[in-house]
Amino acid sequence: MYHILAADSIKEEGLLPLLEMENAVVYRGQTDSGEIPLERIDALLVRSATKVTNELLDRMPSLKIVARAGVGVDNIDIEAATKRGIIVVNAPDGNTISTAEHTFAMMASLLRNIPHAYASVKNYEWKRNQFIGSELYGKTLGIVGMGRIGSELAKRAKAFEMNVRVFDPFLTKERAENLGVISSSFEDVLKSSDIITVHTPLTKETKGLLNWETLKLTKKGVYLLNCARGGIIDEEALAEFIENGHVAGAALDVFVTEPPGDHPLLRLDKVIATPHLGASTREAQLNVATQVAKAVRTYFEDKPVSNSINLPAMSRDIYEKIRPFHQLAVQMGSIVSQCLKEGVNEISVTYSGTVASLEISYLTKALLSGFFKNRIDTSVNEVNAVHIAKDLGIVIGEKVSGNSSGYANSMSVTVKGDNRAFTARGTYIEHYGPRIVNLDGFNIDFHPEGNLLYIQHMDRPGVIGRVGNVLGENKINIATMQVGRKEVGGEAIMVLTFDRPIEDAIMSKLSETGDIVSLNRILL
Numbered sequence: 001m002y003h004i005l006a007a008d009s010i011k012e013e014g015l016l017p018l019l020e021m022e023n024a025v026v027y028r029g030q031t032d033s034g035e036i037p038l039e040r041i042d043a044l045l046v047r048s049a050t051k052v053t054n055e056l057l058d059r060m061p062s063l064k065i066v067a068r069a070g071v072g073v074d075n076i077d078i079e080a081a082t083k084r085g086i087i088v089v090n091a092p093d094g095n096t097i098s099t100a101e102h103t104f105a106m107m108a109s110l111l112r113n114i115p116h117a118y119a120s121v122k123n124y125e126w127k128r129n130q131f132i133g134s135e136l137y138g139k140t141l142g143i144v145g146m147g148r149i150g151s152e153l154a155k156r157a158k159a160f161e162m163n164v165r166v167f168d169p170f171l172t173k174e175r176a177e178n179l180g181v182i183s184s185s186f187e188d189v190l191k192s193s194d195i196i197t198v199h200t201p202l203t204k205e206t207k208g209l210l211n212w213e214t215l216k217l218t219k220k221g222v223y224l225l226n227c228a229r230g231g232i233i234d235e236e237a238l239a240e241f242i243e244n245g246h247v248a249g250a251a252l253d254v255f256v257t258e259p260p261g262d263h264p265l266l267r268l269d270k271v272i273a274t275p276h277l278g279a280s281t282r283e284a285q286l287n288v289a290t291q292v293a294k295a296v297r298t299y300f301e302d303k304p305v306s307n308s309i310n311l312p313a314m315s316r317d318i319y320e321k322i323r324p325f326h327q328l329a330v331q332m333g334s335i336v337s338q339c340l341k342e343g344v345n346e347i348s349v350t351y352s353g354t355v356a357s358l359e360i361s362y363l364t365k366a367l368l369s370g371f372f373k374n375r376i377d378t379s380v381n382e383v384n385a386v387h388i389a390k391d392l393g394i395v396i397g398e399k400v401s402g403n404s405s406g407y408a409n410s411m412s413v414t415v416k417g418d419n420r421a422f423t424a425r426g427t428y429i430e431h432y433g434p435r436i437v438n439l440d441g442f443n444i445d446f447h448p449e450g451n452l453l454y455i456q457h458m459d460r461p462g463v464i465g466r467v468g469n470v471l472g473e474n475k476i477n478i479a480t481m482q483v484g485r486k487e488v489g490g491e492a493i494m495v496l497t498f499d500r501p502i503e504d505a506i507m508s509k510l511s512e513t514g515d516i517v518s519l520n521r522i523l524l
């Protein structure tokens, strides 16, 4: 049974994909309410109120997925989640239109004094001269951050015949042309805009993007909007620039601390504000709740989850192509881990043939998860495998090669330890499944599954018979057996599969049969 917590008033209707699951129980409430069995929660759905901190994650040891019903994930400690192997997903486009429309409404309200005029009329006043505003028509709107929301806002501004200048380091010339906007430098946007609005995520780079220095570059009488995240416009600097008359007014949907309490900006008449309402429409809330509920369900159904923040994005089609190799990668990681029983310094994976054109970084992560599974206590998956490798000081290599050794596709992994290295090569054969085709330089061909025994021995008459005898005497049925050697009379290998694991006592007997170099049980 999966235990799912929907916090932060996520729209109930959107939770339907989860409520319909027979093997799930959905709790509603806050993580700090004391009423939720946090230690049992497998999936946590949040908006922006819940802060998913390292401490909260410590109290949720069963947590596997955090889903943000919205865009910004700055309320989630992604690093801490990733380290624990917790997948983080968001709903990137469900509230785009709502937020763009809200920003537009804020802009119009600000320039036409609507909140102030409304309050005055409600106070039975009729002061028409006091609320003279400005047209949007012909004004230059500067948009910082031309992603989904910035682009939708630009379209609306164009419809109002505004000039749109934008700054986004990742905006291509072609996209700017398609949107009919002028792509400029940040400085140019600051200097030329009558109204500036920010639509970037809150990151180390964007925190205080508009600050004491950069605000000086703006036009006197500029209007500023922040419907993205508190802190992208430095709040203290903004208050000062409004008070000294440089900034004509500001519209804020977001604050560094929410709710902002008795905030200096709220005492200023030229500031209009809403309580983080950008995404607060029926449509957006249904969209984002449904998107994340579907993502969580998909995850529990063991299917690829789109919109993951800490895993490569993958469509269903791409996942279907990568799926067979994914299983092979996990098995190969596990095989090399069990065959080289010592600390390793380096793990290098080489892809060739058809697999090389797929999302190989995902396969490398899968291989690492297979490698670490039997080595460390922490639960390992594709999300945290690279972190774990880094923490252990293991160097990860990943490359594509033109040499697939005659196979349509091939994955090869070499692990280097303090004393020796070990290599395995695998391939996936259509209608035949995953095969391991080389172990430690020996050509072989076996299906990587179940209870395996990997024996390195001298290529001498009678070795195979003696191994068979020991197993037979101990009533162990050999399911399959493959042999490989490099040269006659040199070293050789056997890979046997069984219906049950081989006990320690039998392993000792096998090691004493003569001409055995090494024995390794492999459990896949």
Ligand SMILES: NC(=O)C1=CN([C@@H]2O[C@H](COP(=O)(O)OP(=O)(O)OC[C@H]3O[C@@H](n4cnc5c(N)ncnc54)[C@H](O)[C@@H]3O)[C@@H](O)[C@H]2O)C=CC1
Pocket (backbone or CB within 6 Å): 070, 071, 072, 073, 092, 095, 096, 099, 144, 145, 146, 147, 148, 149, 150, 167, 168, 169, 170, 171, 199, 200, 201, 202, 205, 206, 227, 228, 229, 253, 254, 276, 277, 278, 279, 280
């Ligand atoms: N007020 C509200 O209720 C809502 C607020 N938001 C906020 O709006 C932000 C933007 O949302 P979307 O447009 O959906 O995200 P997005 O990811 O589509 O767009 C963000 C854009 O910012 C650009 N960017 C990043 N760093 C930059 C920098 N230093 N300078 C200029 N541009 C930079 C990126 O290239 C990207 O194009 C979100 O991160 C979120 O914090 C989102 C939804 C609702």
Ligand SMILES: O=C(O)CCC(=O)C(=O)O
Pocket (backbone or CB within 6 Å): 047, 048, 069, 070, 071, 072, 073, 095, 276, 278, 279, 280
């Ligand atoms: O959940 C909300 O209403 C906040 C939306 C938001 O800020 C976001 O999606 O980034």
